[in-house]
Amino acid sequence: MIAIIGGGKMGEALLAGLLATGYEPTQVLVTEPHPDRAAELRERYGVAAAPLADSAARASTLVLAVKPQDMVEVLDDLSPHLKPDCLVVSIAAGITTALLEKHLPADTPVVRAMPNTPALVGKGMTAVAAGSHTGDAQLDHAESLLRSVGDVVRVPEHHMDTVTALSGSGPAYFYFIAETMIEAGVAMGMTRAAARKLVTQTITGAAEMLADPANHPVVLREAVTSPGGTTAAAVRELERHGVRTAFTEAIEAARDRSRRLSEG
Numbered sequence: 001m002i003a004i005i006g007g008g009k010m011g012e013a014l015l016a017g018l019l020a021t022g023y024e025p026t027q028v029l030v031t032e033p034h035p036d037r038a039a040e041l042r043e044r045y046g047v048a049a050a051p052l053a054d055s056a057a058r059a060s061t062l063v064l065a066v067k068p069q070d071m072v073e074v075l076d077d078l079s080p081h082l083k084p085d086c087l088v089v090s091i092a093a094g095i096t097t098a099l100l101e102k103h104l105p106a107d108t109p110v111v112r113a114m115p116n117t118p119a120l121v122g123k124g125m126t127a128v129a130a131g132s133h134t135g136d137a138q139l140d141h142a143e144s145l146l147r148s149v150g151d152v153v154r155v156p157e158h159h160m161d162t163v164t165a166l167s168g169s170g171p172a173y174f175y176f177i178a179e180t181m182i183e184a185g186v187a188m189g190m191t192r193a194a195a196r197k198l199v200t201q202t203i204t205g206a207a208e209m210l211a212d213p214a215n216h217p218v219v220l221r222e223a224v225t226s227p228g229g230t231t232a233a234a235v236r237e238l239e240r241h242g243v244r245t246a247f248t249e250a251i252e253a254a255r256d257r258s259r260r261l262s263e264g
């Protein structure tokens with residue numbers, strides 16, 4: 001039995017992914033304090049909602065999908081009820097395996113994971129790191145659960161705040177760029193629908209080319225940049241406005257925020 005604690009955006013994405021890859025609704029429990037939301041998940045997926053103590057007592061794997069700020073309270077509440085040898089997987093930004101272990105029974109195997117919202121369409125990118133009592137088989141199990149919503153890589157835990165800043169928050173950066181490009185098209189007189197179509201297909205196509213490891217981003221950009229042409233004019237403006245530095249500092253800010261989230 002798997003229990004998902006927190007039926008928000010990411011909890012639902014994981015729930016949908018598990019069911020889509022062969023788990024039965026009877027094998028999954030959800031703990032969600034908002035009754036309307038719990039009812040919605042029950043109706044949409046046919047899974048049972050359970051109080052935290054029941055989920056902790058029945059599940060052999062717990063997936064913690066609550067906000068980092070709620071994590072310590074949730075750990076303290078579930079800890080006395082936890083089934084022996086239960087694997088605890090947290091997807092919360094910034095919450096270290098050391099913090100999880102401190103608030104769980106001694107020797108509890110934990111995995112810290114960082115997915116992203118494209119998990120909702122099966123195209124997530126998740127990084128995982130094991131805690132100090134987690135064996136290979138348990139990490140494999142966590143990885144296979146998360147593979148139900150996309151790709152998974154293993155990283156040393158000291159990289160998890162950087163992962164959070166790159167791929168965890170990353171979709172928001174691309175939406176920010178998309179929004180800006182669409183509005184630029186609208187400002188130049190295009191309909192929003194037409195600008196959106198152009199921008200969306202451009203991002204999709206560019207992402208597919210970038211996915212081939214043989215294609216370096218600089219080489220791809222050079223191929224678009226005709227001598228004396230339009231792209232060179234655009235890139236010169238991006239450099240003049242310090243967009244490269246802005247992105248680097250934005251990603252550093254996300255990493256630093258992730259680091260601070262463990263401090264409460």
Ligand SMILES: NC(=O)C1=CN([C@@H]2O[C@H](COP(=O)(O)OP(=O)(O)OC[C@H]3O[C@@H](n4cnc5c(N)ncnc54)[C@H](O)[C@@H]3O)[C@@H](O)[C@H]2O)C=CC1
Pocket residue numbers: 005006007008009010011031032033034037052065066067068070074091092093114115116117168169
């Ligand atoms: N949204 C994102 O792009 C990503 C979020 N995360 C992490 O996933 C976690 C959840 O994020 P979202 O799904 O975006 O948030 P959300 O706010 O949509 O979901 C959190 C859910 O937890 C529930 N909850 C609150 N207290 C609870 C308790 N005591 N017991 C059980 N459930 C409780 C809330 O009612 C809510 O439905 C966070 O820790 C976040 O850092 C990780 C990767 C990406």
Ligand SMILES: O=C(O)[C@@H]1CCC=N1
Pocket residue numbers: 093164168169
């Ligand atoms: O913004 C956040 O804190 C969460 C973690 C990564 C993406 N969203």
